[in-house]
Amino acid sequence: MAKRRVSLKDIAKELGVSISTVSRGLRDHPDISNELTAEIKALADLRNYSPNPMAMGLLQQRTKMIGVIVPDLVTHFFSSVILGIEAVAKEKGYFVLVSPSYESLEKEKENIKNLMKARVEGFIVCLSQETSDYSHFEQITESEIPLVFFDRVCLKDKVPSVVADSFEAARGITRHFYENQATRIAYISGPDHLNISDERRQGYLQGLSDCSLGYNPEYLEQCNLSPGSAAEATLRLLALPKPPDAIFGINDTVVFAAMKEIRKRGLNVPKDVMLAGFTDEFHATVVHPMLTSVMHPTREMGEIAAMLFFELIGNMETAPRSVELKTELVIRESSVRVEEKK
Amino acid sequence: MAKRRVSLKDIAKELGVSISTVSRGLRDHPDISNELTAEIKALADLRNYSPNPMAMGLLQQRTKMIGVIVPDLVTHFFSSVILGIEAVAKEKGYFVLVSPSYESLEKEKENIKNLMKARVEGFIVCLSQETSDYSHFEQITESEIPLVFFDRVCLKDKVPSVVADSFEAARGITRHFYENQATRIAYISGPDHLNISDERRQGYLQGLSDCSLGYNPEYLEQCNLSPGSAAEATLRLLALPKPPDAIFGINDTVVFAAMKEIRKRGLNVPKDVMLAGFTDEFHATVVHPMLTSVMHPTREMGEIAAMLFFELIGNMETAPRSVELKTELVIRESSVRVEEKK
DNA sequence: CTGAAAGCGCTAACAG
């Protein structure tokens, strides 16, 4: 077992003063003489005292912990958002408990339960793709526990959130394809109940209409965000009598899977099919051809989520704020018609 | 602010008994009558009571928290190890505080300090690539705080660890290359002080010797694990009078970067240069050609790290155990000579 | 200027 850490008591005894004197000295209470304060601080430093957070937590009923629930850990998107959250949290002296839901509603609920037991002060959450029932989140808000959503959100009138401008981004991709001579533009969406699926689809439809391209329901595919299901959606598209000449997906993972299938069929990207992704994963530049993708301000998204969280902690009464962040389309090889090499 | 959660006191008052009776009833103490116990449990359930972890922590001087420090969050490798750690931790009622060091010694130290302040009971760590001075870890062991390393380790005689069989794996890759007609085999290593750099290099040398290939120091390159520095190392290899016809790197990220450079130079993988990676990232199958790579039992690595941790918590006296896990070479397109397509 | 005492939620030893 670890040695017991020094407590106020130890310092008090060593200095021959009372515990409360030490406590006061450490926090520059005016009642304590300057010399004594200095002496106390010096010794505390020497013994490298730090207040026991459990004692403090017990006293103030705050754990200084935030529960963060993300669908996945492995993407740049989430790990970068977490980075942003942590940066802001650290400034405020908060810790972050990250629990992946692995896209499962079951896991999501279980994580919430566990984090509640650990007495996190509140939650920052990105919905699992399975989540279409929101009662567990309603319970949280009803208990007046701070809750903020990012990216995949729900209960908009009750819960603050940060999202990307999915609509405009999807519209932009669609137009970009059109400007590069695509006319049969397909979109591989995710589950309908997710806001990001829906908004991106709306943007896609708007983009088609902007370019006076008719909407062909066959070009609107769907998957459950897993590579396997994305591959199947791609195959359905490629099997159409008139297969699309451009595809974009709800995120990069989906498009990576699509790229693999397209290649398997002996088709060329971008010559036969142009591709574009969403969320600009690191690997977009590793694949060949490099993937055109919508870049999200991920770190900023995390920072803002944390800031909204602390607004909430400060005052549960304010109306929920929703922040929408601008994205940027990064154009790479996968969506630009080029002359055949050599 | 969140409503105060129910405490033993609340339940005791509602039932008209004392706090200790409730406490005992909840834990099936034989002194309490069966009916009363049942009654207590029923009410506790109804109000969904759960013990305040801070009160418990204060009392028992344990936080049930493990500090996990990883160089990065974004790779499958680390996120999968974390998954393994969390699974075992959850079973024991422990929480995991994950703090990325972002490969920086500075950050690593800072994380330790913060986690100590949060009173984690111990640490599970993968060294940052910058870490060649280990005094901060020596301090931890001297304070008798449980510490376990995984993958990148140090202080082997004092600290338990889980690692992969880097030596055999690197040797295996080298031989695999040779069996596929490579004779100029290069290795892009990482910082010298990392055990994984060193062991893989030794395995590489052994592999060369196994195949009766002479060791050419020019084919032993080095990088700092960043894609940029890996790219530079690759360029140095390609610029040699007799450039290598096979390259493997200390991890997949390095090899992805190498692949990009090779392609930029108009060379073909595997025809001109065969490639193989280490740690089998998800994206190994996304790139084209698909990357041959050494698969690590990552989740198991996390589980074992956690198990070693709990052995340590149980009894600090046992000699440090070191576990080495077997890896497996997954052969894909990037390292197999094929007839030109068509 | 400083100390003593209460209390945050809980368990365990000690009394009934």
Place this chain on the structure above:
DNA sequence: CTGTTAGCGCTTTCAG
């Protein structure tokens, strides 16, 4: 079988 008390480390009255 059940209640009382002390104490984990800390801050905050309340008394000197």
